[in-house]
Amino acid sequence: MNETTRTYDVIVIGAGPVGENVAERARAAGLSTVIVERELLGGECSYWACDPSKALLRPVVAHADARRIPGLRQAVTGPLDVAAVLAHRDAMASHWKDDDQVDWLNSVDVDLIRGHGRLAGIRQVAVQTAEGHTIQLTARHTVAISTGTSAAVPDIPGIDTVHPWTSREATSADEVPGRLAVVGGGVVAVEMATAWQALGSQVTMLVLENALLERMEPFAGEMVADGLRDAGVDIRLGISVTSLAREGGRGGEVRITLSDGSELAVDEILFATGRAPRTADLGLESVGLTPGDWLTVDDTFRVTAIADGWLYAIGDVNRRALMTHQGKYQARIAGAVIGARANGEPVDDTAWGAHAATADHTAVPQVVFTHPEVAAIGLTTREAERNGRRIKVVDYDLAHIAGAHQYGEGYRGKARMLIDLDRNTVAGVTFAGPGVGELVHSATIAIAGEVPLERLWHAVPAFPTLGEVWLRLLETHRG
Structure with missing residues (x-):
């Protein structure tokens, strides 16, 4: 050697x-x-996470938005071009070179x-x-x-025999499974359920918790769940996988036994159950x-x-x-x-x-690229209460923002701002709704910069944009 x-x-x-x-x-x-x-x-981001996953998700979200816009709706008929989506994904992942x-x-x-x-x-x-x-x-x-x-994969009887998907397989697969089980309710789970359901899978989500996106504000997970159900995803909450078996080797049907005693048959199973x-x-x-x-x-x-x-x-x-x-x-x-x-x-x-x-302690922004999107930074209401912070919760219906209606008819969205009453600054913000991912950096600046509300009042949002929600949140706070 x-x-x-x-x-x-x-x-x-x-x-x-x-x-x-x-x-x-x-x-x-x-x-x-x-x-x-x-x-x-x-690394992971370039080939099996950020870039390929967003390449899968962007056509899904754009397609869903387009079908709600008058004048464009009529031009958007039929399903996504799966081959074109996967080819674009491959290009975004540099063809794994x-x-x-x-x-x-x-x-x-x-x-x-x-x-x-x-x-x-x-x-x-x-x-x-x-x-x-x-x-x-x-x-x-x-x-x-x-x-x-x-990816952290749980120790479940039979898991070694089924060759389950992890986030890597979910972002790099070159064929659409007819039936896909997604185990988990976090960010990877909801994003991949969004993508593969739109690409032609019948997705079933198996979620141990009683809600999606449990680390975020409850309304965010509820709205994402509504969007997934509207797209045809079967979401089963409070349930876990107890055993697995694949019939006929690779490519065969996966038989899943669930904690309620029922069984589910799928073509592939994705475990999105955390990281190690x-x-x-x-x-x-x-x-x-x-x-x-x-x-x-x-x-x-x-x-x-x-x-x-x-x-x-x-x-x-x-x-x-x-x-x-x-x-x-x-x-x-x-x-x-x-x-x-x-x-x-x-x-x-x-x-x-x-x-x-x-x-890392106070200003970590995150966007969940589902339909609707979720964008959040800072504390949630539960975290603030657990930490003993004296806060005021300010909610606003994003459907009342003029800019929201540029995203199409029937816009649904919500904004929540947490105000630290002792510091008179923003402690946390969560947005849920189409297009809200682009709002998160303004929230990041407000929190990282510890901008006093008196100064934030003079940050004038452009009209008509979703950013006008900042004015409405401050107006709601002032009463």
Whole structure:
């Protein structure tokens, strides 16, 4: 077995959007940097999550909106062109090739090693390549782990025999199953149910909880459930899968036994039941950490259990906020910190807040790309009450906004703003309705900037847009 040894200032394990951003910023700080990746550069988001899933969902949402607009409704007849949708999805996923990403990495002068990287002691990483070689890496300053997460599949009798879908298969499948069971009620579950029902599957959702999107405001999950049911999805709440069997091997019918004693037959079953950190085979034991654990970090993304601060964990693997945009935000912070510390510069809270991540605690935006959409940031009512925050809940019917009617007849939507009565600022916002995804950044600015309501009153929304809801929420608050 061939073995080589190399030394860099910074070693990054994982070349998704997070790892790429960390590596780029470390190199920009003048540090020699290498990134280690065993799959495709660009990671989950580029090939099996953000990009392909939205490519599947955008035609579905646009089609649903178009069928409600007078003058356009008559021109939109028949189902979606499935082949065209899947071809567009393939293009958005770069046909699962990472040539462009490699070119970009070369342009920022970051080295790439393809292989499985594992920690092998303090500032040490061993990489096993596909050719069977071992490359021993030493970091002068920092090792950054950005390996993300994978789908967490429950231990159910028979699950190993049915080859279930996870989010990867759901976003990359090249055929539409006639019948699809979706297990779960969170974001991946509702988005994939939306997409595949519109593409021709008969979708049945099996949801252990008694509502969809339970971590959000209740009205959001209720409206998404209504939209799914209108599209033909069968939603079964408060039910779980107790056993599985596939008849006739791959391609055969999947028989599902449910907790109420009934059975369901489908062609494929998708488990959208959470995420697990990709740390089980990362060599954590070599530095005194537990394989398979999430990695706890401080606000500069140093792993708190490592005494001398050479190990960082950035993105989903630290469990602070499992979303690509938050991971990239963390990468920008971590890259600035790594560069400053390695160059002997002070690490403090500058005017730009370049050296401490605060948004993970209070200002994490999220959009659910269903029909209707959901957009949210900050606290929900339940979270505020649980945290003892003194808040006022302000609701407004989005159907009363002039701009909403540009989305077609029969618009249904709702906005909720939580006001922190002690700070006189916005503590949380949730929107549900067609087109609301574009409202979330204004809410993010209000919350992250801690804009006093007296100043927010002077942020005049354009007419006629959905953004006018801000004026109506403030008017409702003032009474």
